Amino acid sequence: MALIGAPLSxxxxxxxxxxxxxxxxxxxxxxxxxxxxxxxxxxxxLRVRDLGDVVMHVTDIVQCHRHIEQAFAEVTRRLPSVFPCLVGGDHSITFPALTGLSRSLGKRIGVIQFDAHLDVRDTQYGGRSNGTPIRSLVEEAVVRGEDIVTIGLRSFANSREYRKYAERQGITLYTSRHVHRQGMDDILHQAISYLGSKVDAVYVTFDIDVLDQSDVPGVPAIGPGGLSPYDLFDAARRLGEWDKTLAMDMVCVDPSKDTRDRTSRVSLHVFLHFMAGLYKRKQGESHRPARRE
Structure with a gap:
C-alpha cells in the first residue's frame, strides 16, 4: 500500500x-x-510505504491538479502491484487522481463515494473545486455516470437542480436516511452487486463530512443527521476486501477546526479498517491455488 499526500485546500x-x-x-x-x-x-x-506529498503550486490550482494526475499515473504505471491511498486535501483532488489512474490503466472504472454532497456543481461557476469532482469525472468521460454510487447524502445540503443532474447522468444515490433505515450492510451489498457486473475496477472516495457533526467537528461542511463512524469503518473494511477496489482517498478534514484531533483520528481509522480488509484480501490471494495452464 502506498500513502500519498495531497495538501490542497x-x-x-x-x-x-x-x-x-x-x-x-x-x-x-x-x-x-x-x-x-x-x-x-x-x-x-502488510507493507505500507509513505511516498510523501504531491508538490503543490503556491497559487495555481490547475497546476496542482496536474501534479496529482501525473503522480497517480506514474504510481500506477511504475508500481502496478501497489494499492495507492490518497490523503487530502479537499475533494477536488479526486478528479485528477482518478483521471491519472484511468489514463494509466485504460480500464472501465466505477466510483463509490461517501459524501453528504453530490459534488456535481457546474464548473462554469468558478472552475474545478471541492464541489465539482463527480461532475468533472462525468463530463470529461473519465467515469460514466451509471458507474457512480454516492452514499450518505444529507438533506438541506444539496439542491434539487443538482439532484436532477445526477439522476440524468444515471448516478445511484443513497441518502443518510437510507443508510439509517436499511443499514450500511444492505446498501453496500446493493452497490457492490450493481457495480461488480459493470466495471473492471472501483475507486473509493471518503469525504469525511458524510459523518455526523457530533463525531467530526473538523470538517469544513459540518451538519447533523450524518452517518456514524461505525457505518464508515464497516464500509471501509468491506471495500478493502473487495477485489475490484483498486484505490481510495480520504478528504475534507480540517485540523485547524478540529478538537483534540477527533476528526483526523476518524479519518485514520477509516484507513486502518480499509487496510484490515485489504489484508484479508491479500491473505485470500496467497492461499488461492495456482491456476493450471
Missing part, C-alpha cells in the same frame, strides 16, 4: 484548512497499534 469553495490533513494524519499514525481486535488480525506483515 485552495480549491475549496468554503474556508478549509484541509491542506493540513496529510501532516496531521502522519503525526497520529504512531498513536495506534496494528492489531484489529474485531477480526483478530495483526496488520504488521
Amino acid at each position: 485552495k480549491s475549496s469553495i468554503s474556508f478549509s484548512g484541509a491542506h493540513l490533513h496529510p501532516s496531521s494524519f502522519r503525526q497520529l499514525f504512531p498513536s495506534f497499534t496494528t492489531y484489529d481486535m474485531d477480526e483478530d488480525l495483526d496488520l504488521q506483515p
Whole structure:
C-alpha cells in the first residue's frame, strides 16, 4: 500500500484548512497499534510505504491538479502491484487522481463515494473545486455516470437542480436516511452487486463530512443527521476486501477546526479498517491455488 499526500485546500469553495490533513494524519499514525481486535488480525506483515506529498503550486490550482494526475499515473504505471491511498486535501483532488489512474490503466472504472454532497456543481461557476469532482469525472468521460454510487447524502445540503443532474447522468444515490433505515450492510451489498457486473475496477472516495457533526467537528461542511463512524469503518473494511477496489482517498478534514484531533483520528481509522480488509484480501490471494495452464 502506498500513502500519498495531497495538501490542497485552495480549491475549496468554503474556508478549509484541509491542506493540513496529510501532516496531521502522519503525526497520529504512531498513536495506534496494528492489531484489529474485531477480526483478530495483526496488520504488521502488510507493507505500507509513505511516498510523501504531491508538490503543490503556491497559487495555481490547475497546476496542482496536474501534479496529482501525473503522480497517480506514474504510481500506477511504475508500481502496478501497489494499492495507492490518497490523503487530502479537499475533494477536488479526486478528479485528477482518478483521471491519472484511468489514463494509466485504460480500464472501465466505477466510483463509490461517501459524501453528504453530490459534488456535481457546474464548473462554469468558478472552475474545478471541492464541489465539482463527480461532475468533472462525468463530463470529461473519465467515469460514466451509471458507474457512480454516492452514499450518505444529507438533506438541506444539496439542491434539487443538482439532484436532477445526477439522476440524468444515471448516478445511484443513497441518502443518510437510507443508510439509517436499511443499514450500511444492505446498501453496500446493493452497490457492490450493481457495480461488480459493470466495471473492471472501483475507486473509493471518503469525504469525511458524510459523518455526523457530533463525531467530526473538523470538517469544513459540518451538519447533523450524518452517518456514524461505525457505518464508515464497516464500509471501509468491506471495500478493502473487495477485489475490484483498486484505490481510495480520504478528504475534507480540517485540523485547524478540529478538537483534540477527533476528526483526523476518524479519518485514520477509516484507513486502518480499509487496510484490515485489504489484508484479508491479500491473505485470500496467497492461499488461492495456482491456476493450471
